[in-house]
Amino acid sequence: MNKNEIIALKDEASNHLTNELLPFWTTRMKDEKNGGYITHFDKDGKDTGEDEKSLIAQTRCLYTISSAHRAGYGNGEYAELAKHGINFLIDKMWDNEHGGFYWMLDRKGNVKIDQKIIYGHSFAIYSLSEYTLATGDQRGVEYAEKVFDLIQKYCVDTMYGGYWEMFQRDWTLNGPGSAGGDRKTLDVHMHLMEAYTTLYECTGKELHRRKLLEDIDILNIRINHPKYKTGIPQFFKNWTIAPQIKFDIIWGWDRFSEEGEKGNATDNTCYGHNAEFAWLLIHALKILKIDPSTYSKTFKIIFDHTINNGIDYELGGVYVEGPHSGGVSDKEKEFWQQAEVLIGMLDGVLLFGDEKYWEAYKNVHRFVFDKVINKGVGEWYALLTRKGEPIWTHMGHSWKINYHTVRSMIQSIERLEVVLKKFD
Amino acid sequence: MNKNEIIALKDEASNHLTNELLPFWTTRMKDEKNGGYITHFDKDGKDTGEDEKSLIAQTRCLYTISSAHRAGYGNGEYAELAKHGINFLIDKMWDNEHGGFYWMLDRKGNVKIDQKIIYGHSFAIYSLSEYTLATGDQRGVEYAEKVFDLIQKYCVDTMYGGYWEMFQRDWTLNGPGSAGGDRKTLDVHMHLMEAYTTLYECTGKELHRRKLLEDIDILNIRINHPKYKTGIPQFFKNWTIAPQIKFDIIWGWDRFSEEGEKGNATDNTCYGHNAEFAWLLIHALKILKIDPSTYSKTFKIIFDHTINNGIDYELGGVYVEGPHSGGVSDKEKEFWQQAEVLIGMLDGVLLFGDEKYWEAYKNVHRFVFDKVINKGVGEWYALLTRKGEPIWTHMGHSWKINYHTVRSMIQSIERLEVVLKKFD
Numbered sequence: 001m002n003k004n005e006i007i008a009l010k011d012e013a014s015n016h017l018t019n020e021l022l023p024f025w026t027t028r029m030k031d032e033k034n035g036g037y038i039t040h041f042d043k044d045g046k047d048t049g050e051d052e053k054s055l056i057a058q059t060r061c062l063y064t065i066s067s068a069h070r071a072g073y074g075n076g077e078y079a080e081l082a083k084h085g086i087n088f089l090i091d092k093m094w095d096n097e098h099g100g101f102y103w104m105l106d107r108k109g110n111v112k113i114d115q116k117i118i119y120g121h122s123f124a125i126y127s128l129s130e131y132t133l134a135t136g137d138q139r140g141v142e143y144a145e146k147v148f149d150l151i152q153k154y155c156v157d158t159m160y161g162g163y164w165e166m167f168q169r170d171w172t173l174n175g176p177g178s179a180g181g182d183r184k185t186l187d188v189h190m191h192l193m194e195a196y197t198t199l200y201e202c203t204g205k206e207l208h209r210r211k212l213l214e215d216i217d218i219l220n221i222r223i224n225h226p227k228y229k230t231g232i233p234q235f236f237k238n239w240t241i242a243p244q245i246k247f248d249i250i251w252g253w254d255r256f257s258e259e260g261e262k263g264n265a266t267d268n269t270c271y272g273h274n275a276e277f278a279w280l281l282i283h284a285l286k287i288l289k290i291d292p293s294t295y296s297k298t299f300k301i302i303f304d305h306t307i308n309n310g311i312d313y314e315l316g317g318v319y320v321e322g323p324h325s326g327g328v329s330d331k332e333k334e335f336w337q338q339a340e341v342l343i344g345m346l347d348g349v350l351l352f353g354d355e356k357y358w359e360a361y362k363n364v365h366r367f368v369f370d371k372v373i374n375k376g377v378g379e380w381y382a383l384l385t386r387k388g389e390p391i392w393t394h395m396g397h398s399w400k401i402n403y404h405t406v407r408s409m410i411q412s413i414e415r416l417e418v419v420l421k422k423f424d
Numbered sequence: 425m426n427k428n429e430i431i432a433l434k435d436e437a438s439n440h441l442t443n444e445l446l447p448f449w450t451t452r453m454k455d456e457k458n459g460g461y462i463t464h465f466d467k468d469g470k471d472t473g474e475d476e477k478s479l480i481a482q483t484r485c486l487y488t489i490s491s492a493h494r495a496g497y498g499n500g501e502y503a504e505l506a507k508h509g510i511n512f513l514i515d516k517m518w519d520n521e522h523g524g525f526y527w528m529l530d531r532k533g534n535v536k537i538d539q540k541i542i543y544g545h546s547f548a549i550y551s552l553s554e555y556t557l558a559t560g561d562q563r564g565v566e567y568a569e570k571v572f573d574l575i576q577k578y579c580v581d582t583m584y585g586g587y588w589e590m591f592q593r594d595w596t597l598n599g600p601g602s603a604g605g606d607r608k609t610l611d612v613h614m615h616l617m618e619a620y621t622t623l624y625e626c627t628g629k630e631l632h633r634r635k636l637l638e639d640i641d642i643l644n645i646r647i648n649h650p651k652y653k654t655g656i657p658q659f660f661k662n663w664t665i666a667p668q669i670k671f672d673i674i675w676g677w678d679r680f681s682e683e684g685e686k687g688n689a690t691d692n693t694c695y696g697h698n699a700e701f702a703w704l705l706i707h708a709l710k711i712l713k714i715d716p717s718t719y720s721k722t723f724k725i726i727f728d729h730t731i732n733n734g735i736d737y738e739l740g741g742v743y744v745e746g747p748h749s750g751g752v753s754d755k756e757k758e759f760w761q762q763a764e765v766l767i768g769m770l771d772g773v774l775l776f777g778d779e780k781y782w783e784a785y786k787n788v789h790r791f792v793f794d795k796v797i798n799k800g801v802g803e804w805y806a807l808l809t810r811k812g813e814p815i816w817t818h819m820g821h822s823w824k825i826n827y828h829t830v831r832s833m834i835q836s837i838e839r840l841e842v843v844l845k846k847f848d
Contacts, residue, residue, distance in 0.1 A: 149573075149577055152576050152577040152580065152582075153573055153576040153577060153631070154631060156576065156580050156582050157585065157638065158576075158580050158585055158586065158587070158635060158638045158639065158642070159585045159586075159638040159639075159641040159642050159645070160585050161581065161582055161583045161584050161585045162582065162583075163582070171631065172630045173630070173634065206596045206597070207577070207578060207595065210597060211582060214581065214582045214583040215582065215583075217583040218582070218583050221583070
């Protein structure tokens with residue numbers, strides 16, 4: 001770890017963020033005609049015309065542009081683009097009758113899927129709070145609190161704890177199985193932690209602090225593997241492990257068999273999620289003003305699991321997933337896992353000062369800049385072979401947008417600056 | 425069990441209810457000057473002048489008079505008296521700033537204790553729903569739902585399940601120990617079942633049904649003793665048993681040592697609560713349209729525990745409490761336990777057709793009519809010696825009102841009529 005090396009990596013990230021990544025979106029995403037954001041782009045960055053606006057893509061774009069503005073990028077010009085996005089969310093996606101946001105609209109704003117999906121609502125809280133923190137416009141936190149209140153009212157399992165996740169438009173809980181009404185997931189509980197952190201940062205309210213602390217306990221005590229501290233994807237209501245199934249409402253492309261069940265359905269953990277969980281918890285503790293060393297044993301176990309199993313030391317980058325006890329079952333490379341492991345490894349460096357996390361960071365950084373970034377276009381490929389050949393080549397989609405990539409660069413640059421001061 | 429015997433008992437109860445008990449209250453309770461109800465009466469039924477109006481006494485009076493109206497008593501005249509009570513609740517006890525009801529006012533309506541106590545709020549939901557069912561006035565259910573929503577938002581422990589119970593005026597959770605902020609109780613979770621049952625009866629909403637079912641699970645799985653099915657009074661947040669302590673905010677007179685802890689602090693169960701739980705659950709299942717035989721093993725264990733341990737076959741009536749595994753530790757007689765065991769034993773008769781529950785009913789009925797009722801005055805003594813000599817002689821107080829006595833008579837008469845048809 002030397003000064004020039006750190007500076008070089010930081011400059012590479014800064015250049016990518018300010019000259020490639022952010023411009024990719026800010027020059028394309030504004031839907032002047034219908035409001036909100038256009039989110040579907042092919043490998044050349046051309047609008048594919050796909051006629052949908054998903055709750056997660058709209059809220060993630062709002063988060064991205066708000067957070068970039070708050071972090072000082074864009075010379076103050078991003079606030080207007082953020083406002084453009086929140087207007088669409090409030091005017092078109094909000095259900096004035098039952099409360100909450102619709103899951104899917106077409107570009108014009110007509111409702112295509114009216115279910116209330118908590119995964120999407122966690123990003124609503126996250127992005128709306130970030131928007132208020134970035135711009136001062138109180139509409140963000142006003143709607144973030146409306147969503148928070150709806151979740152407390154309709155989604156908590158008051159018997160076993162945790163949240164139900166999939167509902168009809170009127171907040172009637174969905175049926176079991178692929179309808180999702182009898183499952184609890186790592187995904188939702190982790191993104192609620194992320195959302196409640198920023199909500200609490202924005203409001204300072206005791207209630208938001210309390211629910212954040214409870215969700216942190218859910219993640220540590222119920223969701224993470226008791227020994228390996230790795231995330232377990234799906235549970236039944238009483239927190240027994242559920243085989244990983246594909247839901248009717250999806251928010252990503254995942255590889256299931258035709259029967260909709262994973263191979264190794266009950267023994268999968270995902271390196272990107274684990275590293276993301278760790279750094280999000282470190283961030284939550286910072287906002288809560290709790291010493292991160294409270295959980296340092298957990299962080300060490302997670303980061304070591306990541307570097308011992310998730311990093312491809314031969315060809316670079318982060319694998320998809322493997323068993324909790326170690327080893328790899330899927331060696332392809334997903335864009336978002338690279339993004340999250342970058343931040344996680346830098347937190348490992350900052351927390352433990354251990355060179356091995358720095359080596360892992362550099363490995364993934366190199367893989368991202370050499371293979372994942374679509375050169376000359378500016379965004380990242382969604383999925384690559386182990387060697388780094390693009391498989392899915394779209395730049396934007398309802399399930400693949402700017403939140404992981406832009407956040408990874410903003411957060412990594414911030415951490416590299418601290419590393420520079422601390423270890424130089 | 426013969427026809428004349430049943431009729432004689434039913435007539436005795438009817439006569440007491442219509443000629444003594446209801447008139448005791450309807451001739452005294454209306455506070456013409458300040459609104460709401462006067463609730464403090466000495467052994468002769470004279471207003472003691474005590475300058476307080478408690479949330480539980482006001483809501484319980486509203487329940488009592490509304491339920492009597494709905495059951496057909498009072499020739500339609502009670503609706504007005506119920507309306508008089510709800511007006512005070514809404515105009516004076518409701519906190520327009522933070523939502524929820526204050527715990528204690530003086531007679532004029534000035535706030536004496538502004539804490540938000542869920543025990544009291546369970547009776548708010550119960551009585552406000554009963555009021556709408558009785559009168560059709562929608563203000564009742566409107567405020568019942570407001571309280572329900574506040575409880576979902578502020579009181580659920582989303583990690584371990586169940587509800588937190590004691591809050592500051594602004595719904596900040598109280599501190600630990602006697603402030604109550606780290607305890608979960610049988611009392612609150614049982615009265616929430618009672619409240620949610622009537623709320624669901626009133627609204628038919630899926631959410632209210634769902635939360636009722638979850639609370640039933642909490643009671644059966646967390647709160648009742650796994651073997652004896654007897655209620656355990658207090659728990660810590662993760663449902664380990666907490667020693668029974670006295671809280672700063674009380675809603676009854678209980679006998680604690682000067683240190684505020686019970687003798688046998690971790691091994692007490694109360695016969696009146698157990699019987700009350702059982703019949704309230706039977707009633708809830710009826711409203712939910714679930715066959716009570718789903719829980720018949722539990723009901724049998726509870727009713728047998730009551731008759732094997734709680735009934736004083738020598739001197740009559742129901743003891744206060746004893747260990748879960750059997751035996752009695754406190755042989756005095758509390759009015760409300762008699763009231764609840766009467767209903768429970770009749771449900772035992774109806775569910776199992778077993779003569780032993782009928783014998784227990786008759787025992788307690790006789791004790792109530794011979795010893796507990798304050799003859800010529802019309803209400804019941806609050807506490808008596810084992811032999812039936814009055815110890816606490818007040819007829820009304822913030823912690824001792826008409827809800828148990830009137831409800832016991834209304835519910836017993838209804839059941840005696842069914843017994844008459846079924847077993848005659």
